[in-house]
Amino acid sequence: MAKRALLLDLGGTVFRSGAELMADLGEACPATRAVTARRGPLGPEHDALWDAMIAEEITERDYWARRSDEVGAALGRDWPIQEFMHTLWGLSDDLVRPEAAALVDAARAAGHPVGALTNDLRAFHGDGAMSTHPLIATFDVLVDGSDTGVLKPDPRAYAIAVDALGLPASEIVFVDDMPWNIAGARRAGMIALELDLRNPGEVFGRAAVELGLDRSTR
Template sequence: WRSMQADEISERDYWKTRTREVGQLVGEDWQDMSTFVQRARGADPQAVVRPEAVRAIDIAHQAGVRLAILSNELDLFYGKSFRERLPLLSLFETIVDATYTKILKPNARAYAMVGEALHLPLSACVFVDDQKRNVDGAIAAGMPTVHFDVARPARSYAEALAHFGLTLS
């Protein structure tokens, strides 16, 4: 984890290593990160989505905020069928997934792809992430940001909505 945070290895390399290690711990040969994620979280993606996330996304969508996802490994982690199994994703106008682009956060080009897909300047987008290195990358790219606190999700979602004059309640 520390090596990844220090940019000594990529996030993808970190998770590939963890996948193999955890698979070995349970006596199996795991090569695909989707195996690791599905075994750890179960087969129902809706069950692991925070209620605050659903509420915040719905509030933003209903207010006309254009939604996008910038992910380093969405399909690589969860498998291609994940998108059909999580209806919430249909509210997002675009998903920029490094599974296919091969450009991972915090590379400035990853953030630029979101602006290009939405036809918006990055200054009009709000980037939310739980990893400081990715937040720092977004700031360097010119995006307003929210450093998501996994211990206080409601506060982080409220902060994101506040950028658009919206509230979580």
């Protein structure tokens, strides 16, 4: 097998998704439960706004801006989205998916370059804890659309990551939780694997296989 690289989305892939953390928010702040009951495929109530996002009628940033406004209203707060995100991701010390961390460690140990391709790290989190998480510091490459101004699934976003990793797109294993980002990666020629929020750990085993890693690393 040719040398391959691992390229990961961050929020929802390496880190627990906002949809998962909204459940924690509802538990911590009962006033928000009418909002947090609608959390994509994971909530007890139908989330029409999520459906609109998946249908690409609104952007992911639009979705979370609306949720930020709704949660802020429930709490009587008029806040910027970064404050909402700091609150959401500050509810738990267990933000990293263990399967993602294990895959990153195994890939690096086997000599595979590891990178992140994210749209919103700085836009959503600023210099907060997620942006400075020690796992991110171990990555060889970090491409943040907040800084480049080019967001997935724009082909240029994948091209920037390909150039930074220094390998052909066909040798890059990419994992993301949003279908349009997966479609964009496939059009770019990557080996693209979609994470299912209802079973998030499963995709990392498939990524390990694509990287030629031992099954015990999955």
